Amino acid sequence: MNLSLAHGYTSQSQVAKILTENWLASESYCPSCLSLLSQAKANSRVLDFVCSNCTNQFELKSKKGIFGQKISDGAYSAMIDRLTDSNSPHFFFLNYSADFKVRNLIAVPSYFLQPSLIERRKPLSDNAIRAGWVGCNIIISQIPEAGKVSMIDEYQIAKTSKVQKIWAKTAFIASEKNSESRGWMLDIIRCIERLKADSFSLKKMYEFESELSLNHPNNHHVKDKIRQQLQFLRDKGYIDFVRPGLYKLSGD
Numbered sequence: 001m002n003l004s005l006a007h008g009y010t011s012q013s014q015v016a017k018i019l020t021e022n023w024l025a026s027e028s029y030c031p032s033c034l035s036l037l038s039q040a041k042a043n044s045r046v047l048d049f050v051c052s053n054c055t056n057q058f059e060l061k062s063k064k065g066i067f068g069q070k071i072s073d074g075a076y077s078a079m080i081d082r083l084t085d086s087n088s089p090h091f092f093f094l095n096y097s098a099d100f101k102v103r104n105l106i107a108v109p110s111y112f113l114q115p116s117l118i119e120r121r122k123p124l125s126d127n128a129i130r131a132g133w134v135g136c137n138i139i140i141s142q143i144p145e146a147g148k149v150s151m152i153d154e155y156q157i158a159k160t161s162k163v164q165k166i167w168a169k170t171a172f173i174a175s176e177k178n179s180e181s182r183g184w185m186l187d188i189i190r191c192i193e194r195l196k197a198d199s200f201s202l203k204k205m206y207e208f209e210s211e212l213s214l215n216h217p218n219n220h221h222v223k224d225k226i227r228q229q230l231q232f233l234r235d236k237g238y239i240d241f242v243r244p245g246l247y248k249l250s251g252d
């Protein structure tokens with residue numbers, strides 16, 4: 001990062017904000033189309049960056065050291081509103097070292113952030129300046145792996161072509177506007193990941209039936225839904241059918 005930009009600032013959080021934002025705008029790129037990003041106007045409420053080509057919007061969250069299970073973010077209600085808005089920004093999660101080197105950079109498409117991954121924090125106490133204000137945490141540990149597009153991993157820079165390919169692989173989720181349908185897609189993707197195998201059977205997927213019933217109490221045909229979702233993921237090129245009842249993750 002360009003440390004000279006930190007001159008004149010004493011607050012550590014301010015220094016980190018200036019350096020990480022500058023780094024992202026000058027060194028990083030849009031994972032969807034590989035164009036450069038520009039910093040959005042300072043007065044814009046939430047989004048930090050916009051792609052100069054495809055107008056994708058991004059918000060940057062950064063941290064010294066690595067992220068734990070959750071990341072704190074702004075107001076809970078504003079966050080939930082944004083996730084239901086088709087224009088909601090995607091996220092960059094950035095980790096840096098004590099000497100301001102970028103250790104990890106992950107891009108997460110907005111459509112992976114289901115409201116169930118946003119945790120409501122306790123309201124600020126009565127003696128706080130913003131008493132009653134309710135913030136939120138993003139539970140990053142529950143974002144499916146397919147939605148964590150690694151651009152830098154332990155100081156190693158990923159190939160841009162690979163980043164773009166991984167991003168594109170799940171872009172079909174964005175076109176599903178119905179939150180219940182989107183929830184199903186993400187749940188099935190998460191179940192497939194939990195099997196930790198390149199190929200898997202329908203029978204194995206049916207083992208998630210009772211768990212999925214809890215997430216979707218109004219659906220009384222969960223097995224049918226699992227099968228239908230697997231067909232849908234096949235049509236979108238996310239998985240392949242090997243033979244009846246056997247699937248595999250589609251290759252690179």
Ligand SMILES: [Zn+2]
Nearest residue numbers: 030033051054
């Ligand atoms: Zn772009």
